[in-house]
Amino acid sequence: MKKKRSIKNINFEKIKLSMTPRITAETLLNILSVIAGSFIFAVGINVFMIAGNLGEGGVTGLSIIFLYAFDIPLAISTLILNGILLIIGFRFLSKRAMYYTIFAVILMSFFLGLTESWSIANDEIILNVLFGGLFIGLGNGLVIRIGATTAGSAIIGRIANKYLDMKIANAILLVDLFVILLSLTVLSVQQVLFTMVAMFTAVKVMDFVIEGLNPKKAITIVSSKPEALGTLINSEIGRGVTMVNGQGFYSREQFDILYVVINKSRLVRLKRLIKKYDENAFVVVNDVNSVLGNAFPQ
Incomplete structure (x- = not known):
């Protein structure tokens, strides 16, 4: 048989505070x-x-x-x-x-x-x-x-x-x-x-x-030199890069995909960097309406 909870143990002040709407x-x-x-x-x-x-x-x-x-x-x-x-x-x-x-x-x-x-x-x-x-x-x-x-x-x-x-x-x-x-x-x-x-x-x-004045851009990069490009983006552009594993649908070939979010002002510089080290890289640029947090996976 379950023991009944005593009403004396209930903290009504906490319940009252939790039910009060907070205006932040x-x-x-x-x-x-x-x-x-x-x-x-x-x-x-x-x-x-x-x-x-x-x-x-x-x-x-x-x-x-x-x-x-x-x-x-x-x-x-x-x-x-x-x-x-x-x-x-x-x-x-x-x-x-x-x-x-x-x-x-x-x-x-x-x-x-x-x-x-x-x-x-x-x-x-x-x-x-x-x-x-x-x-x-x-x-x-x-x-x-x-x-x-x-x-x-x-x-x-x-x-x-x-x-x-x-x-x-x-x-x-x-x-x-x-x-x-x-x-x-x-x-x-x-x-x-x-x-x-x-x-x-x-x-x-x-x-x-x-x-805002400086909207963000999300760049997806498929390259034959992901390690080198990731290192260069990290050091020369100053942004963290996320590496995601991908697979070709037809060839079933495994490869790494780079993903980075940067300020629009750095986009031209990034494109030049990619073109310089891998002219055959496949690059997709998307608009980003909002970015939360300052840290990116590296």
Whole structure:
């Protein structure tokens, strides 16, 4: 017969502390990033895009069409549309991403309402295009960088990826292009073209914010001189190299594969090094969005 555990032995203080949610410094920084990103995004939309009679892609672009056509405030339409998409696609986001996304959607709608009357006197449409794209890209980048989304096209992209086997980026692009074409009902062809330039600027700025000033590259090298190349990369490039055993599918020949992650600035130097010591080496270069830790296997 099992001995019953005495209630006196239970430490209720520890249970209470373990059940209390902990807010870490990283969580606070993430929250600040969402707040800043949402505000900057709203400024880009109201102060530059709408002030220049321009459009946008995704849910915000659709809301701008409603604003121009029916005078429906952006803050209301974006909150409703993003809310519907969140209900439909909540299962496509992780629990953490869902919380941040809901927070970002509410903040964006709030700041869109707050900055609705903001404007800067400007007669040059190109300034609206460039700074609108800059602010939108910066705002979106700050939100997406922490693992959240801005709902809208991002959720549609995930749904298309699951059920239509489309790449998320391609699905988002199609949705944005559809909204831009739809904006021809309220905008001129020239305004739509300016909008596309602003969106291109926003994408480039967003990539810069997410990847950083010096994005990493992952290089896979299949060489007949793996030992020599690995030693040279380690000594001359200053990065650790991982050696993986591989086998040819047809020949069944065993060989070693080198794998290294380096800064983009060192890529040209590495290519020259490989070419100098093994012109027949097979090299594959991939983009790396994030690297955790400073140590690599050597």
